Amino acid sequence: MKLGSLKSRTSRDGQLAVFDRDLTRLLEVRESVGTLQATLENWDRTAPDLAAIYESLNRDHAMGRPFDWSELAAPLPRAYQWLDGSAYLSHVERVRNARGATMPPSFLEDPLMYQGGSDSFLGARDPIVVQDEAWGIDFEAEVAVITDDVPMGLLADRAAGHIRLLVLVNDISLRNLIPTELAKGFGFLNGKPSSAFSPVAVTPDEMGDRWDGTRLHGQLKVYWNEDLFGTADAGADMHFSFAELISHGAKTRRLQAGTIIGSGTVSNRDLKQGFSCIVEKRVVEIAEKGEAVTAFMRFGDTLRIDMLDRQGRSVFGAIEQTVEPCR
Amino acid sequence: MKLGSLKSRTSRDGQLAVFDRDLTRLLEVRESVGTLQATLENWDRTAPDLAAIYESLNRDHAMGRPFDWSELAAPLPRAYQWLDGSAYLSHVERVRNARGATMPPSFLEDPLMYQGGSDSFLGARDPIVVQDEAWGIDFEAEVAVITDDVPMGLLADRAAGHIRLLVLVNDISLRNLIPTELAKGFGFLNGKPSSAFSPVAVTPDEMGDRWDGTRLHGQLKVYWNEDLFGTADAGADMHFSFAELISHGAKTRRLQAGTIIGSGTVSNRDLKQGFSCIVEKRVVEIAEKGEAVTAFMRFGDTLRIDMLDRQGRSVFGAIEQTVEPCR
Numbered sequence: 001m002k003l004g005s006l007k008s009r010t011s012r013d014g015q016l017a018v019f020d021r022d023l024t025r026l027l028e029v030r031e032s033v034g035t036l037q038a039t040l041e042n043w044d045r046t047a048p049d050l051a052a053i054y055e056s057l058n059r060d061h062a063m064g065r066p067f068d069w070s071e072l073a074a075p076l077p078r079a080y081q082w083l084d085g086s087a088y089l090s091h092v093e094r095v096r097n098a099r100g101a102t103m104p105p106s107f108l109e110d111p112l113m114y115q116g117g118s119d120s121f122l123g124a125r126d127p128i129v130v131q132d133e134a135w136g137i138d139f140e141a142e143v144a145v146i147t148d149d150v151p152m153g154l155l156a157d158r159a160a161g162h163i164r165l166l167v168l169v170n171d172i173s174l175r176n177l178i179p180t181e182l183a184k185g186f187g188f189l190n191g192k193p194s195s196a197f198s199p200v201a202v203t204p205d206e207m208g209d210r211w212d213g214t215r216l217h218g219q220l221k222v223y224w225n226e227d228l229f230g231t232a233d234a235g236a237d238m239h240f241s242f243a244e245l246i247s248h249g250a251k252t253r254r255l256q257a258g259t260i261i262g263s264g265t266v267s268n269r270d271l272k273q274g275f276s277c278i279v280e281k282r283v284v285e286i287a288e289k290g291e292a293v294t295a296f297m298r299f300g301d302t303l304r305i306d307m308l309d310r311q312g313r314s315v316f317g318a319i320e321q322t323v324e325p326c327r
Numbered sequence: 328m329k330l331g332s333l334k335s336r337t338s339r340d341g342q343l344a345v346f347d348r349d350l351t352r353l354l355e356v357r358e359s360v361g362t363l364q365a366t367l368e369n370w371d372r373t374a375p376d377l378a379a380i381y382e383s384l385n386r387d388h389a390m391g392r393p394f395d396w397s398e399l400a401a402p403l404p405r406a407y408q409w410l411d412g413s414a415y416l417s418h419v420e421r422v423r424n425a426r427g428a429t430m431p432p433s434f435l436e437d438p439l440m441y442q443g444g445s446d447s448f449l450g451a452r453d454p455i456v457v458q459d460e461a462w463g464i465d466f467e468a469e470v471a472v473i474t475d476d477v478p479m480g481l482l483a484d485r486a487a488g489h490i491r492l493l494v495l496v497n498d499i500s501l502r503n504l505i506p507t508e509l510a511k512g513f514g515f516l517n518g519k520p521s522s523a524f525s526p527v528a529v530t531p532d533e534m535g536d537r538w539d540g541t542r543l544h545g546q547l548k549v550y551w552n553e554d555l556f557g558t559a560d561a562g563a564d565m566h567f568s569f570a571e572l573i574s575h576g577a578k579t580r581r582l583q584a585g586t587i588i589g590s591g592t593v594s595n596r597d598l599k600q601g602f603s604c605i606v607e608k609r610v611v612e613i614a615e616k617g618e619a620v621t622a623f624m625r626f627g628d629t630l631r632i633d634m635l636d637r638q639g640r641s642v643f644g645a646i647e648q649t650v651e652p653c654r
Contacts, residue, residue, distance in 0.1 A: 012368065012583070041339065078407050078583060080446035083516070107511075114513040115442045119407035119583040131480050131579070153458050153653060174579060184434075186441040187514015189410070193580040252458070252501060253520040256339070256405060256446040326480060 001054035003165065004200040004317075005036055007073045007123065013037050014073040018050055018064075019200050020057040023317050025064035027057055036075055036201070040257040043148050043164055047203075069317065074121035074197035075167055076146065079258050082118035082195065083249045084142070084171060085111050086264035087240040088232075091280055094267075098283035111240045111248045114187050116171075118260070122196035124317060127324040128172055128303075130193070136175030137297040137323055141222045141276035141305045143234045144169045144262040145242045146201060150255040156247040160213050163242060166206075168198035168220070168305055168316045169262055175279055175296060198305070199317030206315065214241035218315075220266045222276050223304040224297075229281075230274035232266045234307075297323050328381035330492065331527040331644075332363055334400045334450065340364050341400040345377055345391075346527050347384040350644050352391035354384055363402055363528070367584040370475050370491055374530075396644065401448035401524035402494055403473065406585050409445035409522065410576045411469070411498060412438050413591035414567040415559075418607055421594075425610035438567045438575045441514050443498075445587070449523035451644060454651040455499055455630075457520070463502030464624040464650055468549045468603035468632045470561045471496045471589040472569045473528060477582040486570040486577075487540050493533075495525035495547070495632055495643045496589055502606055502623060525632070526644030533642065541568035545642075547593045549603050550631040551624075556608075557601035559593045561634075624650050 002021065005014030006028065013035040017026040029050065033039045039046045057064050086092055092112065093103050122128070130137055146165040154162075171192065178191035204211040210218050217235030221228065240248075245261050266276045275281045282292035297303070306318040329348065332341030333355065340362040344353040356377065360366045366373045384390050413419055419439065420430050449455070457464050473492040481489075498519065505518035531538045537545050544562030548555065567575075572588050593603045602608040609619035624630070633645040 080405050080407060081444060086513075106507075110507075110511070112511055112513050113516055115444055115516055117408060117442055117580060118445075119586060120581060129479070135579070152456070177579070180433075180437075182512050184437070184439055185509050185514075186413075186439050187512075189440055189442055189576065190578045249516065251517045252462070252504070253444060254447060259446060 001051050002200040002202050002206065003036055003039070003050065004075050005073045005077055006071055011035065012078060014077040018053045018057060020064065022313060023200065024066065025057060026067050027053060027064040029053065037079070037258050040146065040148055040164060043257070069199055069320070070125045072125070072199045073123045075165070075201040076121065076197070076258060076260065078120055079118040079260050080256050081259040082116040082262070083113055083259065084116050084262035084264060085113045085240060085245040085248070087111065087238045087245060088264055088267035089239045090237055090269045091265045091267035094280050094283045098286055108239070111245055112264070113245065113248055116188070116192055117194065120194050122194050122321070124196060124199045124319045126196060126321065128196070128321050129324050129326050130174070131326040133299055135177050138173045138175050138278045139222070139297070139303050140171040140173055140265040141220050141230065142169040142171055142262045142264060142266060143216050143220065144260050147246060147255060147259045147261065148257045150246060150250045150259065152250060152252065152254045154247055154250045156241070156243045159243040159246040162246060163204060165201040166204060166211070166216060167201040167260070168307060168319060170196040170303065170305055170319050170321065171262060171265070172196065173277070196319055196321055198319050202315060214243040218307050220276060221306045221308070222274070225302055228274070230276045232268040232273045232276055234263065234266045237268050238263060299323050299325050328378050329527040329529050329533065330363055330366070330377065331402050332400045332404055333398055338362065339405060341404040345380045345384060347391065349640060350527065351393065352384060353394050354380060354391040356380065364406070364585050367473065367475055367491060370584070396526055396647070397452045399452070399526045400450045402492070402528040403448065403524070403585060403587065405447055406445040406587050407583050408586040409443040409589070410440055410586065411443050411589035411591060412440045412567060412572040412575070414438065414565045414572060415591055415594035416566045417564055417596045418592045418594035421607050421610045425613055435566070438572055439591070440572065440575055443515070443519055444521065447521050449521050449648070451523060451526045451646045453523060453648065455523070455648050456651050456653050457501070458653040460626055462504050465500045465502050465605045466549070466624070466630050466632075467498040467500055467592040468547050468557065469496040469498055469589045469592060470543050470547065471587050472573075474573060474582060474586045474588065475584045477573060477577045477586065479577060479579065479581045481574055481577045483568070483570045483574040486573040489573060490531060490569060492528035493531060493538070493543060494528040494587070495634060495646060497523040497630065497632055497646050497648065498589060498592070499523065500604070523646055523648055525646050529642060541570040545634050547603060548633045548635070549601070552629055555601070557603045559595040559600045559603055561590065561593045564595050565590060626650050626652050
């Protein structure tokens, strides 16, 4: 099924809605749960009812109502936890090579992951508001999972069952703030403003054989100012599975229901697939030509991230954002 | 006033309660708000009613009910954001010196701050559950503020008015996991399990002249296995004020109401005041004797963090925890 949240004046957690498979109509669910966060906290009790609504919506085209994408908040407009991994090692290797660093062998076994800000996410059509263009505005197209309650110390071979929803992410990054920030040793903060999410989150069963239990397969299409910038397959070179990422996050503490775990920037070893963030292209340019040719985003630039099913329909709805100055 | 949250079977955000000044009685507030998170989201509307209840509780000793400390969750049992600064440079300097690193001059102007896990905090009397004693279990006694909504880019000179509550924190740290984790470059994750909070959060006006608008003055008393371990004054050597820490956190994104911002381990230059974490004592031992003599916490060890008012009464209630193995 496909779930999302309408922006709401009365609830910062939005108003839960079920969408039809083609993303043409939605039905607000005010009874019992009301928010996606509450749904995730009581998944075994809530999911069957929502699945029944979803099936009815798909059968009965008079049910529900049309909507405008701009009505939608992120599926979780805010979350108690956002952990972003870095599971595509071609991305890690390229970015490190650019600053003359090799990848330590431990990176093959111990996932990179950071604790991200989760108090206010952007809806799929919300602008990317930045105070200063000189901060080096970049996107990062990713896939993420949303979990139910995960106990402390859970091993990877038992983690897959805790994945309840899949979603696309634009993990916006301010590249020129990051080197100084990471040099301080405490990870990202100013360099990672609010992330944006696809209009809907979907249950893994929606993906058919594209979901292998711990990885999502399929091209993540990234368009920058209408030009196709990347078509990397999210399943192809994902070194750490989502099960491994969950287990890493839960090593020393439990994860509450509604925890979002990101894949990191989707990246394929095959350069013909392009890129899911600007910095990776710049790094390849430096290696090939001695300097970066592609500049970061400017005010007014647009970005589109989408994933299609085998019939060419958008699975999650598209993330479509414009970069705007902070007023 | 003094606010806290009772553990609740029906709400993961707990049940809001107002406490009397002496922390002998509480009154549950079920109407209109119900949780501290909702209170913070509507502070201007909710605070006057709660303040009136607080005044009545202090006047009328038949009002409210006695309670057991173990009934209490953290004032915010979970939060959308926990940002922990490192405002006491004597702590930063000592810890860096131990690994042969000096403190860069930029550290005097650009605060250290990390994004912490906020999805499940510990109540003041909850055990510290750890899987492996060899991970190097340490405490960090801190002061923190809880804010209302803070706009993006807010400068420090306008940040003080966004501080709604003060609270004590035990930022539990697994020292032997941290070097490897920080070397990866993405900050803390496994090295920082769930933090614990004092039984109640208090409004700044409770502190009288101990609150100067941006810093809290007063000794933070830390007892490890009943022995007094630290008496550092939280105001004495705090290089960055809470206003500066808020502004740093909000540089590139807004902070939602209920954001908790920590001071970092309270530390005084005067070694006679002892320490608010074990690692700092070990570092001084290495400098003085060539090796660390004090070991980290063991299963069964106890910890107590408290701050008294001028009349010798506990302001926030004490954090009292025991270290337990993960079963």
